[in-house]
Amino acid sequence: MEQDQPATPVDGDGTAARSREPAFNLPRGLTSVLLFLVAIHAIRTYVLPETLDQEVILNFAFLPARYTIPLGEQGLVWLWTPVTYSFLHGSWEHLIFNIFWMVAFGAPVVRRIGVPRLAVFWCLSATAAVALHVVFHWGEMAVVIGASGVVSGFMGAAARFVFSPSGRISRQFAHLNRRLWLMETLANRSVLIFTGIWFLTNFLVGLGLFSLGGAGSVAWEAHIGGFVFGFFLFGLFDPRD
Incomplete structure (x- = not known):
């Protein structure tokens, strides 16, 4: 069964109004x-000396x-690093790659849940x-940085509502769709x-067949x-049950 689409907006004289939504x-x-992510990476890349940037990695990755x-x-670094690592990136390519997918899948999720829930969702998905x-990597010294885990959380969340029961994607109004029950x-x-x-793409990444976003070793x-x-x-x- 197809989802009902919002009614076409009309002007005061009853004629259909043109959409005032910008293309982007x-x-x-x-x-x-x-x-915020761009600002952090720009400061680390162009402002901080290498020794201070290493301190940032040590304390927030x-x-x-x-x-x-x-x-x-030890100090309390263990308490916040499961979240703060998601604000750091290894390169501009790494950051841009995550931004691309965040725009694609994060936008409908954020429109649906709002900013306060976004903050909680970000912290818990990270x-x-x-x-x-x-x-899988208990005790290893390899540093983990990047928002890819949160981006993946957005993808998993979006899969629950961006597809209509018939399988079609409602792009403009995807955030208004009914959330599918798990079995649906x-x-x-x-x-x-x-x-x-x-999942296939991530398994191939895990096998080392290709990398994503120029981030070097990928924490798939x-x-x-x-x-x-x-x-x-x-x-x-x-909020839309």
Whole structure:
């Protein structure tokens, strides 16, 4: 059954009004986040000396080895790095790659849940992403940075509502769609194809067949952790039940 589309807006004289939506229109909350990410990377790249930038990495990037040390024998860095790593990127290419996918999948999610829920969703999806990563890389010294886990969370969340029950995508009004029940989602051919391609791509990345976004070694397990979080737990954030 097709979703009902919002009525065409009309002017005072009853004639249909032309859409006043700009061609490129992002939610303000998402725009602010993207500008924040760009500002952080620009400051690290062009302002901070290398020694100070290394301090930033040490204190705000995620490091699995940190959790092998008794928490009482270290500072509180372990407490915030499961979130703050998502604001750092390894290169402009890495950042632009994440921004591209955040615009595509984050925009409908942010339009749907609003800024306050976005803040919670960001923190929890980032944490879920590295939680799965650390399971496979316990005690390793490899640094994890980048918003890819959150982007994957957006993708998983969007899969629950951007497709109509018939499998079509309503691009302009996707955020107004009814959220599919879990069994409906798993039975939706378009969702299954999208999810299958997404997981296959990440498994190929894990096998080292290609990389994503010029980020060097890719924490593909974190991508899966973020996607699973968004896919199964988006209902906790969704105001449109």
